[in-house]
Amino acid sequence: MEELAPAGIPNGNGHHFHHQSSLATNHRLRKPGRVSRPRARRADALASGARVSSEQVQTQQVQQTLTPTQTPCTDFDKAYFHSYAHLSIHEEMIKDRLRTETYRSAIMQHQDYIKDKVVVDVGCGTGILSIFCAQAGAKRVYAVDASDIAAQASEVVKANNLSETVIVLHGRVEDVEINEEVDVIISEWMGYMLMYESMLGSVITARDRWLKPGGLILPSIATLYMAPVTHPDRYGESIDFWRNVYGIDMSPLVPLAKQCAFEEPSVETISGENVLTWPHVVKLVDCYTVTNQELESITTKFNFQSMLRAPFHGFAFWFDVEFIGPGTFSAYSDSPPQQYSNPTIEGSQRTKRANPNKALILSTAPEDPPTHWEQTLIYFYEPIEVEQDQHIEGSVTLSQSRENCRFINIHLEYTSGGRSFVKESVLR
Numbered sequence: 001m002e003e004l005a006p007a008g009i010p011n012g013n014g015h016h017f018h019h020q021s022s023l024a025t026n027h028r029l030r031k032p033g034r035v036s037r038p039r040a041r042r043a044d045a046l047a048s049g050a051r052v053s054s055e056q057v058q059t060q061q062v063q064q065t066l067t068p069t070q071t072p073c074t075d076f077d078k079a080y081f082h083s084y085a086h087l088s089i090h091e092e093m094i095k096d097r098l099r100t101e102t103y104r105s106a107i108m109q110h111q112d113y114i115k116d117k118v119v120v121d122v123g124c125g126t127g128i129l130s131i132f133c134a135q136a137g138a139k140r141v142y143a144v145d146a147s148d149i150a151a152q153a154s155e156v157v158k159a160n161n162l163s164e165t166v167i168v169l170h171g172r173v174e175d176v177e178i179n180e181e182v183d184v185i186i187s188e189w190m191g192y193m194l195m196y197e198s199m200l201g202s203v204i205t206a207r208d209r210w211l212k213p214g215g216l217i218l219p220s221i222a223t224l225y226m227a228p229v230t231h232p233d234r235y236g237e238s239i240d241f242w243r244n245v246y247g248i249d250m251s252p253l254v255p256l257a258k259q260c261a262f263e264e265p266s267v268e269t270i271s272g273e274n275v276l277t278w279p280h281v282v283k284l285v286d287c288y289t290v291t292n293q294e295l296e297s298i299t300t301k302f303n304f305q306s307m308l309r310a311p312f313h314g315f316a317f318w319f320d321v322e323f324i325g326p327g328t329f330s331a332y333s334d335s336p337p338q339q340y341s342n343p344t345i346e347g348s349q350r351t352k353r354a355n356p357n358k359a360l361i362l363s364t365a366p367e368d369p370p371t372h373w374e375q376t377l378i379y380f381y382e383p384i385e386v387e388q389d390q391h392i393e394g395s396v397t398l399s400q401s402r403e404n405c406r407f408i409n410i411h412l413e414y415t416s417g418g419r420s421f422v423k424e425s426v427l428r
């Protein structure tokens with residue numbers, strides 16, 4: 001494997017690093033000021049401490065004795081839920097109109113199914129999706145959230161005269177009691193790179209605890225994609241900038257600039273023009289059948305063929321989710337229309353799956369309008385020059401971090417033009 005470290009940054013023994021992985025756990029330098037989901041809001045939220053009135057909300061205490069399927073609520077989980085007590089995270093999500101309006105449209109599209117039915121909203125936040133479901137005619141909605149934002153959701157429900165329909169439960173989905181089966185699960189669980197936050201596990205728990213056979217899960221299908229990207233502007237702004245600063249040669253800072261800019265995965269918006277190849281499907285998740293075990297570690301092999309001659313700066317990851325009924329996915333994946341090859345197979349390259357049911361899709365792809373999820377980029381310290389049609393082969397493993405299962409360890413191996421590389425990073 002080739003050395004791909006920022007040359008010039010010595011490690012503790014005075015030697016240079018051999019791979020990017022050596023940098024992954026130490027000397028972390030965080031880009032300040034990003035307003036986003038818990039990843040960077042956490043510190044602010046912990047510092048501010050949201051004010052909560054707990055009178056209007058049913059608080060179900062975490063059980064002291066865990067059942068075999070329950071996981072303990074760790075300090076990391078508590079900090080995670082606390083971060084969601086900060087209103088700015090909810091504001092950012094709700095102001096993401098593509099996200100919120102696609103959810104509302106999906107609920108209305110399934111109104112015939114939801115009407116007079118029982119719904120559970122896994123992670124209700126401010127209660128917005130629960131209220132959409134009530135507006136669609138749900139008989140009862142259990143709005144569950146472990147964060148103190150649940151108290152605010154309860155106030156919102158009251159202000160909209162929906163207290164008879166929407167029952168706010170303050171507790172973890174893993175711990176609260178709902179004494180009936182539900183017809184519908186709604187949840188906005190997707191984190192950066194789809195898997196960050198690991199909230200899908202809680203949707204699986206809700207499904208296995210309460211969903212009736214044949215019940216509806218919205219969204220139903222999630223697909224994580226990756227593709228090689230070229231991004232000379234980003235490289236120029238972050239690295240080449242230091243070569244001439246007001247006429248001063250600051251190039252000694254270049255190795256540190258590479259470390260600071262490219263050590264961690266970067267959540268940012270790119271455009272379709274940055275993408276060098278068709279995307280590769282890293283993981284296709286069917287929410288009706290996926291298991292927690294399947295999500296602990298995901299490995300896929302890729303073989304891209306560059307459509308351009310360009311400097312290859314790294315890989316981008318993004319996802320989409322689809323809102324379809326139970327059984328529909330397997331029904332249409334069995335006989336895809338001719339123009340789509342291997343539409344449901346992980347590892348295939350594709351744009352969009354065939355969509356005979358006109359399922360709504362919420363996409364975070366670079367070629368689609370931007371969302372608050374943006375795309376997640378893993379940059380290399382040095383670009384690789386690729387020719388048109390040149391292959392980029394390798395594999396990626398995404399695994400839940402042992403340190404905190406809400407973080408993702410990313411192990412990338414790739415070969416191009418006869419050179420092989422490894423990059424390890426953590427989305428934390």
Ligand SMILES: C[S@@+](CC[C@H](N)C(=O)[O-])C[C@H]1O[C@@H](n2cnc3c(N)ncnc32)[C@H](O)[C@@H]1O
Pocket residue numbers: 080081084090093094122123124125126127128129144145146147149171172173174187188189190199202
């Ligand atoms: C991404 S926010 C979505 C909020 C709201 N549904 C919306 O769409 O605006 C996820 C919410 O799920 C909650 N949450 C995450 N895991 C949970 C769990 N296991 N049990 C209960 N609530 C959870 C978080 O506290 C957070 O408020």
